[in-house]
Structures are given as structure tokens and as C-alpha cells.
Amino acid sequence: IAMTQTPLSLSVSPGQPASISCNSSQSLLHRSGKTYVYWYLQKPGQSPQLLIYEVSSRFSGVPDRFSGSGSGTDFTLKISRVEAEDVGTYYCMEGIFRTFGRGTKVEIK
Amino acid sequence: QVQLQQWGAGLLKPSETLSLTCGVYYGSFSGYYWSWIRQSPEKGLEWIGEIDQRGNTNYNPSLKSRLTISVDTSKNQFSLKLTSVTATDTAVYYCARGVFDVWGQGIMVTVSS
Numbered sequence: 001i002a003m004t005q006t007p008l009s010l011s012v013s014p015g016q017p018a019s020i021s022c023n024s025s026q027s028l029l030h031r032s033g034k035t036y037v038y039w040y041l042q043k044p045g046q047s048p049q050l051l052i053y054e055v056s057s058r059f060s061g062v063p064d065r066f067s068g069s070g071s072g073t074d075f076t077l078k079i080s081r082v083e084a085e086d087v088g089t090y091y092c093m094e095g096i097f098r099t100f101g102r103g104t105k106v107e108i109k
Numbered sequence: 110q111v112q113l114q115q116w117g118a119g120l121l122k123p124s125e126t127l128s129l130t131c132g133v134y135y136g137s138f139s140g141y142y143w144s145w146i147r148q149s150p151e152k153g154l155e156w157i158g159e160i161d162q163r164g165n166t167n168y169n170p171s172l173k174s175r176l177t178i179s180v181d182t183s184k185n186q187f188s189l190k191l192t193s194v195t196a197t198d199t200a201v202y203y204c205a206r207g208v209f210d211v212w213g214q215g216i217m218v219t220v221s222s
Contacts, residue, residue, distance in 0.1 A: 047215050048154070059210060098144075103153060
């Protein structure tokens with residue numbers, strides 16, 4: 001499964017929204033009825049951290065300005081109001097073969 | 110709060126065996142799969158494989174022929190061995206829990222003659 005993430009980079013003013021897309025080469029709807037898509041943020045110099053699991057569930061401690069959506073092959077991570085601490089590279093991942101997207105680097109204008 | 114601590118050799122020569130261990134502290138070892146993931150500029154983030162406390166494993170097919178992941182439940186540790194390394198195995202190697210909700214600190218492994 002290939003995960004195509006767009007855009008590669010994003011420059012956002014503080015307080016403005018941001019949106020990252022991830023497209024999979026095949027449907028990620030599992031026979032269980034669940035869709036295993038995850039979003040991670042890797043802040044500069046750190047290990048990645050889990051933001052969103054199973055398309056739209058926020059991981060513990062993740063601010064509610066982060067939201068995930070999508071189905072089938074198209075998925076989106078949205079940040080409603082970007083803050084300085086959101087800088088880093090965002091990755092989507094499909095949970096069947098654990099394939100990651102190539103990342104979207106988010107910076108503050 | 111569970112923490113993962115990794116260790117192992119950071120500089121290898123081509124054809125040598127990469128060996129890393131990840132210790133799980135302040136949390137349960139059972140009930141999860143434990144993974145190895147690597148990151149390089151060329152390939153990005155790449156899942157290597159996983160193991161549970163019973164020793165059940167799942168490997169990335171592209172690495173399977175060179176890969177062994179093992180577990181030591183008495184020490185709450187799991188290990189990675191990758192044989193016959195080449196320069197393309199140069200990467201930061203991470204250990205992680207389950208759906209990657211907890212990560213180790215990462216170790217830079219360089220393969221160079």
C-alpha cells in the first residue's frame with residue numbers, strides 16, 4: 001500500500017487553519033469495519049508522537065484543534081488554529097502494512 | 110508512564126550484523142506488540158517488524174530474510190538483529206509500542222567501511 005501525502009510543506013500564520021491530505025493506493029477499510037489510519041507529528045529533534053488513531057480519534061493529551069477525517073482511500077488531518085508548538089513534520093500511516101507517508105513539514109510564517 | 114530506552118552499536122561495517130535492544134520501563138510489557146521502525150532521508154519512516162510477549166512476530170517482507178526480532182520477558186526487553194548490513198541500512202532506528210503511541214529516543218546507526 002502506498003500513502004501519498006500532500007503538500008510536502010506548509011507555511012501557516014499563527015491562528016490560521018492547516019490541512020494535510022493523505023491518499024492510499026487501496027481502501028483501508030478493514031474487514032473488521034474499522035479503518036486503520038494514523039497521524040503522527042515529529043517535532044524537530046524528537047521521536048514521532050501519535051496524534052490521531054483510527055482516522056479520527058485523538059490520542060490522549062492531543063489538543064482538540066487537531067482533527068482527522070476521511071474514509072476509503074482519502075484522509076485529512078486538520079489543525080483549526082495553528083500554534084507555534086505545532087511546528088514539525090506530520091506523517092500519515094496505514095495500519096495494515098504500516099506504511100508511512102513521506103511527511104508534510106509545517107512551519108510558522 | 111511507560112518509557113522505552115534503546116541501546117546498541119551505532120557504527121557498523123558492511124556485511125556486519127546490526128543489533129539493538131529496547132527496554133520497557135514503568136509499564137506493562139504484556140498485551141502489546143512491540144515494533145522496530147527506522148527513518149532515513151531516502152526512505153522516510155519504514156516499519157521493520159514487531160513482536161509480542163509470546164514471541165509472535167510480523168516482519169516487513171522487504172527485510173524478512175535478514176531480520177530477527179526476539180523478546181526477553183524476564184527483562185521486559187525486545188531486540189532487533191539485522192544481518193548483512195549495507196549503506197542503505199543507515200538510519201535512525203526507533204522502538205515503539207502497539208500503534209506507535211510510545212516511542213524510544215532513537216539511535217543513529219551508520220554503516221560505513
